[in-house]
Amino acid sequence: MSIIRIYTDHDTTNLLFTSDNSSKIQARLAEIGVRFEQWQTGSDLSAGAQAEEVISAYRKDIDRLMQEDGYQTVDVVSLSADHPQKAELRQKFLSEHTHSEDEVRFFVAGEGLFTLHADNKVFEVLCQKGDLISVPANTPHWFDMGPNPGFIAIRLFNNPDGWVANFTGSDIAERFNRLEN
Numbered sequence: 001m002s003i004i005r006i007y008t009d010h011d012t013t014n015l016l017f018t019s020d021n022s023s024k025i026q027a028r029l030a031e032i033g034v035r036f037e038q039w040q041t042g043s044d045l046s047a048g049a050q051a052e053e054v055i056s057a058y059r060k061d062i063d064r065l066m067q068e069d070g071y072q073t074v075d076v077v078s079l080s081a082d083h084p085q086k087a088e089l090r091q092k093f094l095s096e097h098t099h100s101e102d103e104v105r106f107f108v109a110g111e112g113l114f115t116l117h118a119d120n121k122v123f124e125v126l127c128q129k130g131d132l133i134s135v136p137a138n139t140p141h142w143f144d145m146g147p148n149p150g151f152i153a154i155r156l157f158n159n160p161d162g163w164v165a166n167f168t169g170s171d172i173a174e175r176f177n178r179l180e181n
């Protein structure tokens with residue numbers, strides 16, 4: 001079940017809103033320009049699946065997003081709990097950062113905690129299989145896959161160079177929830 005929790009950005013105890021209703025999640029994220037959708041997932045791929053397999057299973061959806069929204073490149077992050085570099089990979093996304101381009105992530109399998117910082121608030125979104133979430137250009141955010149990751153996400157970028165993180169230097173992410181798995 002996908003969940004949103006919204007806090008004031010300077011007080012981790014001040015929970016302003018929470019819901020597991022997808023329309024409410026969508027509406028609250030739309031307020032900060034974030035696209036959230038739930039899609040049917042046809043194929044049963046498991047975390048650790050090869051990128052080519054994931055891309056070919058979702059080729060039609062990927063092509064549609066590329067055509068409709070102008071995304072130029074696609075990649076796959078696919079991680080299971082037996083990955084030898086899971087701790088380093090978790091660390092890579094764990095601090096607040098921005099990207100200079102819009103990006104879309106679609107969860108083909110598993111789950112991950114995306115947290116966006118906008119409008120003096122923190123929006124924690126537990127994304128599950130079937131969830132599509134966008135991260136608008138220059139929106140500070142972080143992502144926790146947890147200590148025992150299990151997810152596959154397709155990422156679409158409109159920058160041909162793909163994923164570049166610009167770290168803000170803030171320690172805000174350390175004060176909010178982490179994913180326990």
Ligand SMILES: CSCCC(=O)/C(O)=C/O
Nearest residue numbers: 077093105112142143153
């Ligand atoms: C769920 S995709 C991996 C995380 C990622 O791409 C990102 O930008 C996290 O901030």
Ligand SMILES: [Fe+2]
Nearest residue numbers: 097099141165
């Ligand atoms: Fe990011």
Ligand code: NI
Nearest residue numbers: 008009010120
């Ligand atoms: Ni504040």
